[in-house]
Amino acid sequence: xxxxxxxxxxxxxxxxxxxxxxxxxxxxxxxxxxxxxxxxxxxxxxxxxxxxxxxxxxxxxxxxxxxxxxxxxxxxxxxxxxxxxxxxxxxxxxxxxxxxxxxxxxxxxxxxxxxxxxxxxxxxxxxxxxxxxxxxxxxxxxxxxxxxxxxxxxxxxxxxxxxxxxxxxxxxxxxxxxxxxxxxxxxxxxxxxxxxxxxxxxxxxxxxxxxxxxxxxxxxxxxxxxxxxxxxxxxxxxxxxxxxxxxxxxxxxxxxxxxxxxxxxxxxxxxxxxxxxxxxxxxxxxxxxxxxxxxxxxxxxxxxxxxxxxxxxxxxxxxxxxxxxxxxxxxxxxxxxxxxxxxxxxxxxxxxxxxxxxxxxxxxxxxxxxxxxxxxxxxxxxxxxxxxxxxxxxxxxxxxxxxxxxxxxxxxxxxxxxxxxxxxxxxxxxxxxxxxxxxxxxxxxxxxxxxxxxxxxxxxxxxxxxxxxxxxxxxxxxxxxxxxxxxxxxxxxxxxxxxxxxxxxxxx
Amino acid sequence: xxxxxxxxxxxxxxxxxxxxxxxxxxxxxxxxxxxxxxxxxxxxxxxxxxxxxxxxxxxxxxxxxxxxxxxxxxxxxxxxxxxxxxxxxxxxxxxxxxxxxxxxxxxxxxxxxxxxxxxxxxxxxxxxxxxxxxxxxxxxxxxxxxxxxxxxxxxxxxxxxxx
Numbered sequence: 001x002x003x004x005x006x007x008x009x010x011x012x013x014x015x016x017x018x019x020x021x022x023x024x025x026x027x028x029x030x031x032x033x034x035x036x037x038x039x040x041x042x043x044x045x046x047x048x049x050x051x052x053x054x055x056x057x058x059x060x061x062x063x064x065x066x067x068x069x070x071x072x073x074x075x076x077x078x079x080x081x082x083x084x085x086x087x088x089x090x091x092x093x094x095x096x097x098x099x100x101x102x103x104x105x106x107x108x109x110x111x112x113x114x115x116x117x118x119x120x121x122x123x124x125x126x127x128x129x130x131x132x133x134x135x136x137x138x139x140x141x142x143x144x145x146x147x148x149x150x151x152x153x154x155x156x157x158x159x160x161x162x163x164x165x166x167x168x169x170x171x172x173x174x175x176x177x178x179x180x181x182x183x184x185x186x187x188x189x190x191x192x193x194x195x196x197x198x199x200x201x202x203x204x205x206x207x208x209x210x211x212x213x214x215x216x217x218x219x220x221x222x223x224x225x226x227x228x229x230x231x232x233x234x235x236x237x238x239x240x241x242x243x244x245x246x247x248x249x250x251x252x253x254x255x256x257x258x259x260x261x262x263x264x265x266x267x268x269x270x271x272x273x274x275x276x277x278x279x280x281x282x283x284x285x286x287x288x289x290x291x292x293x294x295x296x297x298x299x300x301x302x303x304x305x306x307x308x309x310x311x312x313x314x315x316x317x318x319x320x321x322x323x324x325x326x327x328x329x330x331x332x333x334x335x336x337x338x339x340x341x342x343x344x345x346x347x348x349x350x351x352x353x354x355x356x357x358x359x360x361x362x363x364x365x366x367x368x369x370x371x372x373x374x375x376x377x378x379x380x381x382x383x384x385x386x387x388x389x390x391x392x393x394x395x396x397x398x399x400x401x402x403x404x405x406x407x408x409x410x411x412x413x414x415x416x417x418x419x420x421x422x423x424x425x426x427x428x429x430x431x432x433x434x435x436x437x438x439x440x441x442x443x444x445x446x447x448x449x450x451x452x453x454x455x456x457x458x459x460x461x462x463x464x465x466x467x468x469x470x471x472x473x474x475x476x477x478x479x480x481x482x483x484x485x486x487x488x489x490x491x492x493x494x495x496x497x498x499x500x501x502x503x504x505x506x507x508x
Numbered sequence: 509x510x511x512x513x514x515x516x517x518x519x520x521x522x523x524x525x526x527x528x529x530x531x532x533x534x535x536x537x538x539x540x541x542x543x544x545x546x547x548x549x550x551x552x553x554x555x556x557x558x559x560x561x562x563x564x565x566x567x568x569x570x571x572x573x574x575x576x577x578x579x580x581x582x583x584x585x586x587x588x589x590x591x592x593x594x595x596x597x598x599x600x601x602x603x604x605x606x607x608x609x610x611x612x613x614x615x616x617x618x619x620x621x622x623x624x625x626x627x628x629x630x631x632x633x634x635x636x637x638x639x640x641x642x643x644x645x646x647x648x649x650x651x652x653x654x655x656x657x658x659x660x661x662x663x664x665x666x667x668x669x670x671x
Binding site: 051052054055166168169171172175176178179182186188189191193194217221224225226227390392393395396397399400403404407408411413416417419420423428431432434450453454455457458459461462 | 512513516520523527530534535537538540541542543544546547548551552554555558559561562565595598599602603605606607609610611613614618622625626629630633634635636644648652656660661662663664665
């Protein structure tokens with residue numbers, strides 16, 4: 001405990017240097033903007049800006065990129081509330097009550113309670129990261145190849161089960177990502193695989209090129225199909241109106257606490273993430289509420305709960321990333337790519353080999369959350385004005401960033417073409433509901449998944465029971481397989497309560 | 509729309525078969541464990557099995573859609589691959605501009621290629637006036653050049669004219 005505090009103070013010494021403070025501020029502000037703009041998600045933001053940080057100090061770069069990641073969870077609320085278009089998948093459910101509040105002239109209140117809830121939840125999440133990371137790190141040292149394989153499998157199955165409308169489509173995305181990751185030199189034998197004699201395929205597909213294309217170009221092509229601008233609700237967004245009255249405070253207090261806890265437990269699971277957390281928190285809040293009939297009509301708890309949940313979930317997702325090196329979502333996968341670019345391998349050794357980096361990052365998350373709550377109470381009119389930029393103009397700039405980003409990864413013009421090809425694939429995946437995050441996760445974790453699978457089977461001389469007889473890996477395997485049964489559970493719930501099923505429908 | 513779902517399922521099946529076929533040419537097992545062809549082979553099998561599931565899903569979806577909404581449902585125009593007439597032309601311009609930019613980025617260099625891209629997308633995809641389109645086409649490349657090449661020192665292609 002004392003040791004943790006000491007490390008955290010060292011982290012603050014790193015995070016509070018003027019340059020790192022500046023990077024944190026740039027990161028959270030960029031995240032806020034990226035989150036607010038509908039059609040530009042977190043993954044795009046992080047993957048587009050990642051190549052631009054190559055000449056920066058690694059700690060500063062990761063502080064900035066993480067700032068974008070959790071800052072976007074705050075920003076997404078703005079467009080959900082003001083134009084009924086979620087800026088982020090994790091703020092979809094906020095549109096239900098947030099937009100209704102805005103129509104009643106209470107937009108500032110909705111944004112205010114979201115900012116406060118986000119701050120409480122985000123800070124709670126970082127406290128948990130601080131406390132749990134050292135514990136999990138020692139735990140993770142006991143992980144051998146079977147445990148890593150089981151954990152990755154859990155990430156794959158839960159992402160497939162929770163991310164889209166169809167489990168089969170989720171699995172297909174992950175498997176295609178895995179297949180793409182096998183292109184290039186075989187990690188164990190060193191012989192080329194699926195390269196068809198082409199030299200440029202020997203290195204395999206860079207997942208950053210894939211991520212920039214799939215999310216950047218793919219999402220933009222999708223958004224351009226319906227570029228109509230959404231009318232914005234005009235209302236006073238002064239900070240004086242954004243603070244809750246005591247009655248509202250009493251109503252939303254419990255919602256924040258429940259949302260925070262739900263978000264944390266969902267977020268810490270690999271593959272589940274902040275979107276699912278916000279949905280679960282919303283429906284849990286509705287069931288717990290004394291006046292469930294007000295939900296969907298501008299109940300302040302309906303904003304407070306999911307907005308708290310998505311922030312504590314996004315902080316919680318940093319735990320498996322930092323301690324095990326296993327990202328659970330598209331964005332954390334890209335962040336992992338950022339770590340790797342600087343030779344920082346997240347995992348149990350990160351905290352002992354690069355303590356300044358690891359603790360500096362954690363400390364910067366405390367500071368970033370503080371910056372965000374201030375930004376979100378005082379600078380909302382500024383961010384809201386960005387929503388007036390027509391979509392086609394935003395889209396053109398995203399394309400420019402995507403092209404420059406792909407080129408600058410390796411100064412290689414063929415990366416630009418591969419990125420564009422992934423963009424087209426991403427567009428079709430988006431239209432047909434195949435989660436692109438699954439493909440990126442498969443591509444990122446493919447080499448580690450294959451290595452741990454083959455090492456495990458080599459250890460056991462081909463006996464598959466190795467995954468089930470070791471305690472940690474056995475539990476993880478059981479959870480991983482049961483995630484596949486999730487759609488059946490949902491189906492049963494929807495069938496049992498046909499009256500409430502309609503409320504889960506989300507306006508797109 | 510069902511057609512696209514079926515096409516996707518077919519593509520998944522083809523990919524799976526290709527993975528199975530190609531991985532058969534790699535060693536399935538190595539001296540002490542699975543070899544290079546092991547994982548791709550089973551991934552291919554999984555894709556083939558999943559494609560069958562996708563076919564089933566598309567079929568049952570088509571059945572329920574047909575029952576719930578008629579073919580003239582206005583919301584139908586906005587799902588999947590079809591889109592409203594008004595956004596079709598800007599969309600195609602936009603797609604064409606992205607492809608052109610991807611191919612011309614290296615040969616023309618940063619300034620020229622992005623200037624052309626902005627001019628075309630602002631004028632015909634965003635439907636700005638000529639004046640504001642030209643303004644975007646002039647200011648954006650200069651801003652990108654200063655931001656990326658000068659401030660962030662990211663090496664970017666300079667094109668035939670040396671800038």
